[in-house]
Amino acid sequence: MKRDIYDALCVWKSESDRRPLLIRGARQTGKTYLINEFGKREYRSLVTLNFERNPEYKDIFSSYDPNEIIERIELYTRKKIEPEETLLFFDEIQECPGAITSLRYFYEELPAIHIVAAGSLLEFTLSSENIRMPVGRIQYMFLFPLSFAEFLSAIGETELRTYVLQYKNLEFLPKNLHLKLIEYVRKYFIVGGMPAVVQEYVTTRKIFECQKIQRSILDTYSDDFAKYARKSKHFYLKKVFQAVPGMIGQKFVYSQVDKEIKSRELKEALELLETAGVVHRIKQTSGAGLPLAAGVNATYFRVLFLDVGLLHAASGIYSDTAREKDLTAIFKGAVAEQFAGQELIAHQNPFTKPYLYYWGRQAKNSTAEIDYLIEMDARIVPIEIKSGSTGRMRSLHLFLENYPVNLAVKISQAPFSKGNPILSLPLYAMESTFNQANK
Numbered sequence: 001m002k003r004d005i006y007d008a009l010c011v012w013k014s015e016s017d018r019r020p021l022l023i024r025g026a027r028q029t030g031k032t033y034l035i036n037e038f039g040k041r042e043y044r045s046l047v048t049l050n051f052e053r054n055p056e057y058k059d060i061f062s063s064y065d066p067n068e069i070i071e072r073i074e075l076y077t078r079k080k081i082e083p084e085e086t087l088l089f090f091d092e093i094q095e096c097p098g099a100i101t102s103l104r105y106f107y108e109e110l111p112a113i114h115i116v117a118a119g120s121l122l123e124f125t126l127s128s129e130n131i132r133m134p135v136g137r138i139q140y141m142f143l144f145p146l147s148f149a150e151f152l153s154a155i156g157e158t159e160l161r162t163y164v165l166q167y168k169n170l171e172f173l174p175k176n177l178h179l180k181l182i183e184y185v186r187k188y189f190i191v192g193g194m195p196a197v198v199q200e201y202v203t204t205r206k207i208f209e210c211q212k213i214q215r216s217i218l219d220t221y222s223d224d225f226a227k228y229a230r231k232s233k234h235f236y237l238k239k240v241f242q243a244v245p246g247m248i249g250q251k252f253v254y255s256q257v258d259k260e261i262k263s264r265e266l267k268e269a270l271e272l273l274e275t276a277g278v279v280h281r282i283k284q285t286s287g288a289g290l291p292l293a294a295g296v297n298a299t300y301f302r303v304l305f306l307d308v309g310l311l312h313a314a315s316g317i318y319s320d321t322a323r324e325k326d327l328t329a330i331f332k333g334a335v336a337e338q339f340a341g342q343e344l345i346a347h348q349n350p351f352t353k354p355y356l357y358y359w360g361r362q363a364k365n366s367t368a369e370i371d372y373l374i375e376m377d378a379r380i381v382p383i384e385i386k387s388g389s390t391g392r393m394r395s396l397h398l399f400l401e402n403y404p405v406n407l408a409v410k411i412s413q414a415p416f417s418k419g420n421p422i423l424s425l426p427l428y429a430m431e432s433t434f435n436q437a438n439k
Helices: 005-014 031-042 055-062 068-078 096-107 122-126 148-154 158-165 175-191 195-204 207-223 231-247 261-274 307-314 318-322 327-346 392-404 427-438
Strands: 021-023 045-050 087-089 114-117 139-142 278-283 296-305 356-361 368-375 379-386 407-414 422-426
Touching: 005 031, 005 139, 021 122, 031 045, 031 087, 031 114, 045 055, 045 068, 045 096, 045 356, 055 068, 055 096, 055 207, 068 096, 096 114, 139 318, 148 158, 148 175, 148 231, 148 327, 148 407, 148 427, 175 195, 175 207, 175 307, 175 318, 175 327, 175 422, 195 207, 195 407, 207 231, 207 307, 231 261, 231 296, 231 307, 231 392, 296 307, 296 318, 296 327, 296 356, 296 392, 296 427, 307 327, 318 327, 327 356, 327 368, 327 407, 327 427, 379 392, 392 407, 422 427
Parallel strands: 021 114, 021 139, 045 087, 087 114, 278 356, 379 407, 407 422
Antiparallel strands: 278 296, 356 368, 368 379
């Protein structure tokens, strides 16, 4: 499966001021596969050091002299490393902090050596006080599950994806294509974007087999608790991990996880899951101006799960999604909000860590919330997922009264329509909107 981020890797390869690249992302989002494909296709040779599989490679970095490091790598691997022609891949780099530190010296002294690194639970290593980070000498890239558009390409609907990507085609899209795309969204809700699950679906078209892989991934995330928290914390991690799917689309309240557990314990657990990439926090902002981060109220936030397919596996709502006519009503609207959040993350700049925001007004007898606020073309754009509730649309109109904007977006499964200033988008059209904004 070709990932959209592959093109960003090619851009990185051609940059004159190229820096060693560190791929960041949750477990099983396809980092190793992506880098291997990139190395095989775009370079004359690929040399991989997997520090977990071959711990002896750590001895290579007893010195930070890049010339000595290259010489030792060639001796260990018996492979020639050619400047500009070889991709050097440091896999599971979190197991070798010295390799992370060495990236600085490669950038400063041997910039012709192309280096990409990745690792499981790398975020914990990067946030450690003991790691000497080569700040300003490396480039980050963020990888997430496949977007809906990537899913279309993976199942062989590249032409349909390309057609819908053209913003001008949305307004006059034939009804049969609209309905076909809505059913593909339904399938994506169930399959999700985890590469192993999508590959299974592409190969077998058997949802039951996909479900088994999804449950295995959830088990892997639970097993990982031992790698980044003391055993005494595992109970709290498990509690929050199990609670998140049921709290999507609403303010996250620690007491709703377990009234008997102190909030500070649950707060730490949530932060650990967020660092692992399993959970994304959506911060409440005032929406009064840019940057959105300036108006954040840290007391209020929502959460997203990593992947909409994993949300189904964790919640057991497969049959609900298969039966429900209105996709935005599934699981009280949580599935559609999860989907929209994933799309917003997937289509941001891959070289920048993505953040999500929502608008909320806490007033006596008059609370109002909008699902997402984003910055697009140096302006604030409110986004509401329509699930048949008039109250939610009142929030959007209230926001427009207080903060006049040129564009607001309503997402539903209805066909595309243009209003002033509300643009109504079908669920499948989020990529085309970002594409239009970039133009």
